[in-house]
Amino acid sequence: MSDMVRDFRIDIPQTALDDLKTRLAMTRFPEKEPVDNWSQGIPLAYVEQVAEYWRQSYDWRRCEALLNKYSHHMTEINGLDIHFMHIRSPETTARPLILTHGWPGSIIEFMDVIGPLTDPVAHGGEAKDAFHLVVPSLPGFGFSGKPVETGWGAEKIAGAWDILMTRLGYDRYFAQGGDWGAIVTSAIGVQNLGHCAAIHINLVVVGSPSEELLKNPTPQEQAAFERFAYYQTQGGGYAEIQRTKPQTLGYGLADSPVGQMAWIVEKFQGWADGAITPDDSFDRDHLLDNVMIYWLNNAGTSSARLYRESFGNPNIDPVSLPTGCSIFPDEIMTPSRRWAEQRFKNLQYWSEPEQGGHFAAMEVPDIFVEEVRSCFGSMNL
Template sequence: MSDEIRDFRVEIPKTALDDLDIRLRHVRWPDPEPVDDWSQGIPFDYVKTVVDHWRTSYDWRRCQEALNQYKHHLTKIDGVDIHFMHIRSPEPDARPLLMTHGWPGSIVEFMDVIGPLTDPVAHGGEAKDAYHLVVPSLPGYGFSGKPAATGWGIEKIATAWDSLMTRLGYDRYFAQGGDWGGMVTSVIGAQDLGHCAGIHVNLVIVGPPAEEIMANPTPEEQASLVHFATYQEQGSGYAEIQRTRPQTLGYGLADSPVGQMAWIMEKFQGWADDAKAPDDNFDCDRLLDNVMIYWLNNAGASSARLYRESFGAPNIDPVSIPSGCSIFPNEIITPSRRWAEQRFKNLQYWNETDRGGHFAAMEVPELFIAEVRSCFAQMEL
């Protein structure tokens, strides 16, 4: 049947891990950078340190076991296998929540928040804050299939995610996301197919502010514009490469685990909260878990294609269903509430946190959980 849901386990063969070990033992290194910071990219000495840890100390089987404590499934939607975790809460009144990752993240981003969100009582919380979680891998990412044709932009993914939730029996649900997940979640709200009761995003994509707003920006809005301009000038090259030439990029990412690791881990430095190196704010093994999701699935090119589909002219259609936004201070884009209200017409929750960055669920999980709970406490199914 086309709507069949199949069980899935994460089982990486030893041959794949042996191949990785060989590649990590025979790296062809570039010259070191002629500067003493990250301004030219991820530094040589840092990469060598991470690679040495990856080769000698890192244990993929630990990550695989952690993932397999949850139920994984596959289901085909529009010809593409969609992988997802489905973690039902022990609480009978738990509400369904769809959570979507982005690039260069994966389902690994949510590992520290799954327990408290599904079983809050066991983690010192209250039963009323329980959710049944559905955590999919984006098409072309992780253990999902790779689209063989163009057209899988955020609009198609949003429609597919709604189909996934109804296929699982959830006629009403909430949705949450950051990065691409935030853009997909916003489009779920804009499409309003009758099943999503409310959304929460921690990457807030809005259109250009109205002229009357821009005529008198607040100091905070001015700082936000400067922050985003710095990103566009110094930090957005990866996105243009992925938008324009994902296939060319893919050869290097498919062939070199160090190249794939560096391409990803640089962002965990630039987009975290005042980090000097990624493992100032994240556990190094968890960072490598995320890298492994890309490497083991050869997803360098297939994940980049989402930029080809949707980055050039992102969807900014108005959202009328109940919405909530959390602004973490070192996010790529930090719009003000009045900017956001131009798109989110039914904005029921807004908060600007005092710490955290782009990978909030992984960097500040307790704060992320609090934001999700506070947002959806304002909404009803």
């Protein structure tokens, strides 16, 4: 295994962008849904509107230039190329922090928090809040390599992230994540290989509630049970498809940009804070930037395979590492603190912000930054 870190620059061929426009122009749409809401999926009128904007107005080169302002690299870990951004803070006392995205997100989720986290003084903060950031693309996602063998689940990724951080010279670091990033970050806590000092997560995955909690739930806990039950019956179909038949799903995602866009963007409506359409919570260009990371890398299938690897039987082993949790109100799972403490045995920070959903770093970046600062700033480490 090579431990070389190679420089990388994003440079998408114009032929790929021309091909995208041709495919968008030739899209065959289904009929309109027989309801006047999103209950059967993303509505036809909205998809047609976004597809036309994507074809006529969206500018990938703007996004590419924005991404290339930062330092991108590749390194091989366990036989797979891992892409990551590495943004060092100007502050000499900055702490190393690895930020991990999830599905259907990407490194795009963190674009609005990079500045405040690496250079807090320039963004109204204090030097003590500075971090050196490492922002990788999950295996099979974005510009990272695509596993050709099974086994690249959350635990293997967690081990790879530890190799990545130590390879960059960070013998002591912090870790943060949401969605799959939270599952990987929690696995870093479970493994506790001696380098990670503390973790912060904004999707708190725990085991079944204790018998006592089930017998006497608080109103908040009862609401959390009902919310997750709704997700399982009405919102989790995508996960079951990706867990069971990612290859079959992938043919449609690889061939149709509108299919890939709709598969992703629907979640930015359903998991945002009270959004009627995704545009209520996110900039449309920002949404399409994220879709492009999947489309241009043909990553619909390879990203879905993470569900095959880890979704059916997630690791819920105890975590003794210092942990912080931020429970945003429109998150998929919103466990109570006493429920979370069943798994996270060293829970040092707990917060329930008043705004935000599943994609907190992208939806409410200012609040997300404050949560990360407050979490790690409150720990005497």
